[in-house]
Amino acid sequence: MRWITERWPILVTLIAVFIVIGLIYITADGRRELSPLEGKVRDGLAPLYGAFSGITGFANHWWGVISNYSRLQKENGELVEEIEWMKHKLAMVEQLEQENASLRESLGFARSITEPPAAAEVIARSPSNWFDKLVINRGEKDGLEAGDAVVTSAGVVGRIFATTKDTSEVMLITDDRSAFGATVLRSGDPVVVEGGGQWNSLRLKPLIKEVDLQVGDQIITSSMSGIYPNGLPVGTIISMDTGEYGLLVTAVIKPHADLARLRRVFVLKMKQ
Amino acid sequence: MIIVSIIVAVMLQSTILSLWPWIGVKPDLVTVIVIITGLFYGLASGSMVGFIGGFLLDYSMGRLLGASAVSKMLVGGLSGWIAPRIFGDHLAVPPLAVLVGTWLEQSVYLLLANAFGSGLPVVESFWTIVLPVGLVNVVFSFPVYYYLLALDNLAGRGGSGGNE
Numbered sequence: 474m475r476w477i478t479e480r481w482p483i484l485v486t487l488i489a490v491f492i493v494i495g496l497i498y499i500t501a502d503g504r505r506e507l508s509p510l511e512g513k514v515r516d517g518l519a520p521l522y523g524a525f526s527g528i529t530g531f532a533n534h535w536w537g538v539i540s541n542y543s544r545l546q547k548e549n550g551e552l553v554e555e556i557e558w559m560k561h562k563l564a565m566v567e568q569l570e571q572e573n574a575s576l577r578e579s580l581g582f583a584r585s586i587t588e589p590p591a592a593a594e595v596i597a598r599s600p601s602n603w604f605d606k607l608v609i610n611r612g613e614k615d616g617l618e619a620g621d622a623v624v625t626s627a628g629v630v631g632r633i634f635a636t637t638k639d640t641s642e643v644m645l646i647t648d649d650r651s652a653f654g655a656t657v658l659r660s661g662d663p664v665v666v667e668g669g670g671q672w673n674s675l676r677l678k679p680l681i682k683e684v685d686l687q688v689g690d691q692i693i694t695s696s697m698s699g700i701y702p703n704g705l706p707v708g709t710i711i712s713m714d715t716g717e718y719g720l721l722v723t724a725v726i727k728p729h730a731d732l733a734r735l736r737r738v739f740v741l742k743m744k745q
Numbered sequence: 746m747i748i749v750s751i752i753v754a755v756m757l758q759s760t761i762l763s764l765w766p767w768i769g770v771k772p773d774l775v776t777v778i779v780i781i782t783g784l785f786y787g788l789a790s791g792s793m794v795g796f797i798g799g800f801l802l803d804y805s806m807g808r809l810l811g812a813s814a815v816s817k818m819l820v821g822g823l824s825g826w827i828a829p830r831i832f833g834d835h836l837a838v839p840p841l842a843v844l845v846g847t848w849l850e851q852s853v854y855l856l857l858a859n860a861f862g863s864g865l866p867v868v869e870s871f872w873t874i875v876l877p878v879g880l881v882n883v884v885f886s887f888p889v890y891y892y893l894l895a896l897d898n899l900a901g902r903g904g905s906g907g908n909e
Contacts, residue, residue, distance in 0.1 A: 525757070
């Protein structure tokens with residue numbers, strides 16, 4: 474007993490070290506299920522994060538307007554012309570969509586996305602430089618759930634990892650835990666796209682031996698892995714490592730979506 | 746007040762500071778607060794604030810709960826114990842301690858994360874995260890130093906300036 478009372482600081486430190494190691498081990502891959510207390514804390518902080526984010530967005534917007542006024546005027550003229558052209562294209566796409574829907578119906582194919590996308594604002598990111606993530610201002614009460622795809626008009630961003638009543642945590646495609654099936658747009662070859670933990674690049678691994686890849690190839694999602702719907706733009710191949718004997722090992726992809734400066738995203742409900 | 750400052754720092758890192766990365770990284774204000782707390786109040790306070798600050802950061806990240814707590818506790822304690830002995834009482838102490846302390850803290854976190862299977866590329870991470878975060882944190886060393894000094898004066902302690 475005396476031995477214990479004399480050495481209690483060491484014993485307490487050792488017990489604390491074991492508890493912390495256990496905690497790190499248990500939470501190493503993140504948790505999909507947040508405890509009720511965590512959910513309440515996150516929901517409670519959401520308006521505050523939203524306010525911080527709103528101030529940032531406001532400052533960012535007006536700084537952009539002031540510093541780019543003359544460029545914006547020129548761009549505006551170009552965009553008006555582009556809108557006219559896009560209206561024409563949209564009409565064509567709508568016609569093709571109708572054709573596609575009737576063909577799918579006649580063949581008995583189901584669509585992978587059954588509901589219109591939900592718009593959401595990014596209210597927070599990871600506070601650390603090591604593992605990036607997004608927190609958006611839509612959650613369970615908006616019908617979102619883990620696994621739903623998150624996109625922007627530029628391309629795929631990630632998927633919902635955990636939800637609370639009012640918010641959702643998004644795992645980015647660049648996250649080291651992320652991996653999904655994709656296709657090379659030019660050749661149609663199947664590949665796997667993995668996150669490497671770096672916010673501006675992804676790793677590509679071919680699924681077949683004689684894959685046809687080139688620098689500059691566009692990569693789109695494939696519904697094969699059941700994670701994302703078909704055809705969402707992922708990124709462009711910027712470099713390839715062909716290995717010592719000329720056999721392709723990996724390629725590096727630059728994501729289309731600007732993952733470092735996301736403000737608004739869309740959530741696609743993933744239902745078969 | 747220091748803990749409240751850490752909570753605000755975590756929120757700033759999650760929002761405003763995330764949108765404008767400098768040299769590719771966001772500052773780690775929590776580490777700056779922890780190191781300067783160590784300089785002001787010594788080993789025990791530095792370690793305690795480091796543990797709590799790191800834990801809040803881990804909690805906010807949602808994974809590897811405790812890894813930042815350990816790395817920041819270590820650096821907070823070392824800052825309180827070693828920095829005044831090595832550097833003495835000099836105006837260059839806060840930025841130097843923040844630079845060296847951040848590099849050490851980020852390196853310990855990298856090793857811990859990889860020990861638990863994160864698979865972060867060590868050499869690349871060292872060049873793209875560890876080194877730049879140290880440099881960015883130095884910019885915040887004086888603002889945080891004078892902010893904590895003001896808090897200290899407000900609390901009527903008059904700045905203990907180092908050792909316990």
